[in-house]
Amino acid sequence: MHNQVHIYLNGTMSHVPSAANDPTFFLHHCNVDRLLETWIRRYGASYSAQPATGASPGENRYEHIVPFFPPYSHADMFKPSTELGYDYQELHGEGMDGGSDLGECSAPHPEGVSPGVIGMGVGIALGLVLLLAVAGLLCFRYGPKIPQRQVGDADMDMSERS
Incomplete structure (x- = not known):
């Protein structure tokens, strides 16, 4: 295993x-x-x-x-x-009654999704939105600049086309 x-x-x-x-x-x-x-x-x-x-x-x-x-x-x-020199806080079969599952998963809780899990999901979603917003602002502020065309460049383009 x-x-x-x-x-x-x-x-x-x-x-x-x-x-x-x-x-x-x-x-x-x-x-x-x-x-x-x-x-x-x-x-x-x-x-x-x-x-x-x-x-x-x-x-x-x-x-x-x-x-x-x-x-x-x-x-x-x-x-x-x-x-x-160490111990486990919680261990299966602590009483040595033979009822240990030796690590198998227990059945899910019947009450559904806990508020802690919902809060964690909302926190992750808000964190991602904030991260994307900051990344967008940084790209807008420090991203690659498109060079501005000069008026003289526009005149040359027109003469080259004819």
């Missing part, structure tokens, strides 16, 4: 060297972290799925994760966010 988002968004997000330059990179990775935190709170910080030995190099439970410095093992990082 993680990689498919990078591929779908394309652009800088689909290229490893430049992915972190895209603002959506941080939104995506924060959401991946939130989903992992939801899973940890629901099932506990169990290391049972990660073998202590026998996995590929660097993938065993107590081996260091490359290229992090200072070095951390997988077991060090597989902890609830509160142990790592």
Whole structure:
């Protein structure tokens, strides 16, 4: 799921060297972290799925994760966010009752469009109108000037036509 988002968004997000330059990179990775935190709170910080030995190099439970410095093992990082120094304001399945949707969208509110959304739309529309008005005034004031024709130029044009 993680990689498919990078591929779908394309652009800088689909290229490893430049992915972190895209603002959506941080939104995506924060959401991946939130989903992992939801899973940890629901099932506990169990290391049972990660073998202590026998996995590929660097993938065993107590081996260091490359290229992090200072070095951390997988077991060090597989902890609830509160142990790592941060927490989420709101998290699905907080009570670990098994009712978590692990990030699926909830149903829309039945009351329709909120006044906040309407206000935001009106604000954007007024901002665009103001921006276009200022751009028009600037173009009128500082835009390219059409050279004025001299009276002598008009006489030459008449003589050239005949």
